[in-house]
Amino acid sequence: MPDPVQHLSAESLIGDWLDHPTGRTVLIDLLARRSPDARALYAIRMLPLSTLATLSNGVITTEHLDLMVEAANRLIDQPSVHPATAHLFPSAPPPAPNDWREPLVEGRFDGKTVVVTGAGSGIGRATALRVAREGGRVLAVDLSTLRMEALLERNQDLDVSGVVADISTQSGVDKIAAEVGNRLDGLAIVAGIADDMVALHEVEDELWESVFRINVDGPFRLSRALIPVMLSRGSGSIINVSSQAGLRGSIAGAAYTASKHAVIGLTRSAAFIYSPRGIRVNAVIPRPTKVALESNYGSLGGAGPVPSLSLTSPDIESAQIASPMTYLLSDDAANVTGAILPADEGWGIA
Known part of the structure; x- marks a missing residue:
């Protein structure tokens, strides 16, 4: 896992975002608003974050990614201590989509x-x-x-x-x-x-x-x-x-x-x-x-x-x-x- 104080960018791997406690929270929050299944990210973790603009067919724009990078790095530099939001960090990763097993x-x-x-x-x-x-x-x-x-x-x-x-x-x-x-x-x-x-x-x-x-x-x-x-x-x-x-x-x-x-x-x-x-x-x-x-x-x-x-x-x-x-x-x-x-x-x- 990368150092928690390490800054993230649009060229950071999706896996680095998912492994970063703050980056993961920001990334999944964005995807949850624009896609029904943020867990799909786990299948493309070796790609840079910037590829989402292409893979999403415009649902996620470069402007969205820039705002997300800014928000993630701001939270990395100044972690929230407000009691209403403190429980959000660090966040636990959801399971990867193909990890599901049929519960017979x-x-x-x-x-x-x-x-x-x-x-x-x-x-x-x-x-x-x-x-x-x-x-x-x-x-x-x-x-x-x-x-x-x-x-x-x-x-x-x-x-x-x-x-x-x-x-x-x-x-x-x-x-x-x-x-x-x-x-x-x-x-x-x-x-x-x-x-x-x-x-x-x-x-x-x-x-x-x-x-x-x-x-x-x-x-x-x-x-x-x-x-x-x-x-x-x-x-x-x-x-x-x-x-x-x-x-x-x-x-x-x-x-x-x-x-x-x-x-x-x-x-x-x-x-x-x-x-x-x-x-x-x-x-x-x-x-x-x-x-x-x-x-x-x-x-x-x-x-x-x-x-x-x-x-x-x-x-x-x-x-x-x-x-x-x-x-x-x-x-x-x-x-x-x-x-x-x-x-x-x-x-x-x-």
């Missing part, structure tokens, strides 16, 4: 059957595997035969079976329901598609109808078909995946934004109606991840992975969101229903 709860889903849609990749895949590793029987649903084959081939030691089906069609839903039979404890509806930031007056019918067919009709049709199985047993848990676009208007285009608002409405209505009958219904709001949504319309999802401001690996990103998903699916959340749970590292409060 052995046996949490023993004897339970859970359906997970969108299970071939991303959050759906991570949720399906987490439930199976914790003892559950998983019926994985995905639209892609190749993704489904890969999931089953790589996890033959787990109790995972697969159905290739489109949840937005009645035939696809009937296919899933036939596999479920008369036992279902949990349903995680993850599958969805993006739009392409199209403004309301530019949205074509085909885009609107496709986004709503997958993002709203799919959860509606599948829930409608499988809720009676849960009602027959007097218990069950349903998790819908919404989005920051379900809470505000600045995340996506009109079609996707409206569809994710609809998912939250569907969640709250079902939670109110079915809570007295033993079924819990909640929604999770993930942060953007590196795993792309399905899209045929030139959207961020169709063009490649959704941009993420985190340098965390895609598998860890998805598993971190699967963690609250599986909590809500499990009996640990026995008294939680109607919750709209952000799993976004504070991304949505900026």
Whole structure:
């Protein structure tokens, strides 16, 4: 660690800033105001601080860095002794993003059957595997035969079976329901598609109808078909995946934004109606991840992975969101229903 009295500059390594008790506090404070994941710095600690202006695509400017250098060196020369701020120095470093380890709860889903849609990749895949590793029987649903084959081939030691089906069609839903039979404890509806930031007056019918067919009709049709199985047993848990676009208007285009608002409405209505009958219904709001949504319309999802401001690996990103998903699916959340749970590292409060 550098000498605590050593001054810092824009050409000091990010690692030197992170290792310096005062520099770390100033650096993470700045990043916390302009990025959802300051921990990403730990993956680029061997680069000079000045590179943040380029890597952030203008979110952090050279003027921000100059002010930060000035503030850090002023605090180094004149440490705060004010009782209201003295606890800030020195600060403890947060864990590096890829240091996270999935906290499996052995046996949490023993004897339970859970359906997970969108299970071939991303959050759906991570949720399906987490439930199976914790003892559950998983019926994985995905639209892609190749993704489904890969999931089953790589996890033959787990109790995972697969159905290739489109949840937005009645035939696809009937296919899933036939596999479920008369036992279902949990349903995680993850599958969805993006739009392409199209403004309301530019949205074509085909885009609107496709986004709503997958993002709203799919959860509606599948829930409608499988809720009676849960009602027959007097218990069950349903998790819908919404989005920051379900809470505000600045995340996506009109079609996707409206569809994710609809998912939250569907969640709250079902939670109110079915809570007295033993079924819990909640929604999770993930942060953007590196795993792309399905899209045929030139959207961020169709063009490649959704941009993420985190340098965390895609598998860890998805598993971190699967963690609250599986909590809500499990009996640990026995008294939680109607919750709209952000799993976004504070991304949505900026």
